[in-house]
Amino acid sequence: MNNQTAENLMGSGTLWLPKAISPNAPGVDNLFYFIFWLSGIFFAVLIAVTIYLLIKYKKSDSNPLPTPSPTHNTKMELAWSIIPFILVMIIFAWGYVGWMETSIAPKGAKEIYVTGRKWFWEFNYPKEDLKVSHEMVIPVNTPIKLIMTSKDVIHSFFIPNARAKRDVLPNRYTTYWFEATEKGSFQIFCTEYCGDQHSTMLATLHVLSQEEYDEWVEKEKFGNDGLALDVLGKKLYSSQGCSGCHSIDGNNGVGPTWKGVYGETRVLVDGSSVVMDENYIRESILQPGAKVAKGFAPVMPSYAGSLKDKEISALIEYIKSLK
Ligand code: CUA
Numbered sequence: 001m002n003n004q005t006a007e008n009l010m011g012s013g014t015l016w017l018p019k020a021i022s023p024n025a026p027g028v029d030n031l032f033y034f035i036f037w038l039s040g041i042f043f044a045v046l047i048a049v050t051i052y053l054l055i056k057y058k059k060s061d062s063n064p065l066p067t068p069s070p071t072h073n074t075k076m077e078l079a080w081s082i083i084p085f086i087l088v089m090i091i092f093a094w095g096y097v098g099w100m101e102t103s104i105a106p107k108g109a110k111e112i113y114v115t116g117r118k119w120f121w122e123f124n125y126p127k128e129d130l131k132v133s134h135e136m137v138i139p140v141n142t143p144i145k146l147i148m149t150s151k152d153v154i155h156s157f158f159i160p161n162a163r164a165k166r167d168v169l170p171n172r173y174t175t176y177w178f179e180a181t182e183k184g185s186f187q188i189f190c191t192e193y194c195g196d197q198h199s200t201m202l203a204t205l206h207v208l209s210q211e212e213y214d215e216w217v218e219k220e221k222f223g224n225d226g227l228a229l230d231v232l233g234k235k236l237y238s239s240q241g242c243s244g245c246h247s248i249d250g251n252n253g254v255g256p257t258w259k260g261v262y263g264e265t266r267v268l269v270d271g272s273s274v275v276m277d278e279n280y281i282r283e284s285i286l287q288p289g290a291k292v293a294k295g296f297a298p299v300m301p302s303y304a305g306s307l308k309d310k311e312i313s314a315l316i317e318y319i320k321s322l323k
Pocket residue numbers: 116117119154155156190191192193194195198199201
């Protein structure tokens with residue numbers, strides 16, 4: 001988390017909630033405060049009545065016998081059923097309206113595909129034909145429609161400053177829209193426990209002016225052209241999340257290290273062995289479960305469809321360069 005995202009998260013909101021940057025935020029906050037104060041009032045009333053009754057009916061010399069307890073009181077039973085029912089229905093209706101409002105994006109909203117995977121976020125910009133990870137960049141004052149899915153387990157996409165939060169599920173799309181009314185950098189979290197590196201599944205939201213955004217698109221689009229393959233591979237190693245499981249220093253992590261492994265013979269879980277060549281690396285990227293190395297769990301998600309051929313070659317060249 002960098003200084004600015006931390007400042008936006010911790011420093012400038014109220015005691016409870018970070019600074020709000022989306023027009024959706026007041027609706028979420030108001031409902032939050034309604035539930036918060038309602039719970040507070042019920043807590044206070046229940047505790048006060050409990051203490052009062054404890055004192056009033058305390059067994060003493062003047063009051064030695066158990067108080068006869070009534071078995072039935074229609075008025076009270078109706079009251080404690082109907083009042084909470086009305087209150088929870090108010091919360092339901094309020095929440096439902098807010099849920100619908102944040103689910104149905106305004107016409108013309110800018111679409112961004114969000115993919116959660118163990119353990120990073122990837123953002124695809126269909127209009128710009130652009131794919132980035134770890135950072136979501138958007139223009140200010142523009143409605144953004146997120147179309148979200150997961151490559152593996154359930155994740156949850158959360159931008160506290162936009163009050164934008166929705167579960168991200170495998171094999172289906174969930175949508176959410178928001179708009180940032182302020183420039184700056186804001187923290188993105190995964191808020192659904194998704195495995196041992198869940199807490200590192202962070203990303204940063206950068207809100208730029210339209211001109212800055214256009215410049216960023218140009219730079220991202222052409223920034224990778226002309227890079228040597230192993231240099232591009234090194235970039236992808238961090239940006240595609242390989243670094244979460246594969247070290248380049250010779251130590252094995254969740255997955256085998258990449259250092260010095262090219263050309264070596266690898267023993268697989270079924271006892272057979274395979275030479276670590278271009279074809280094996282390519283297969284392991286696209287179908288990680290096909291030939292799992294001995295001593296490792298088959299937990300790697302497939303990169304089929306999310307890496308281009310050139311990017312696979314770049315990763316192969318990068319692995320070769322780690323001697
Ligand atoms: Cu992804 Cu937690």
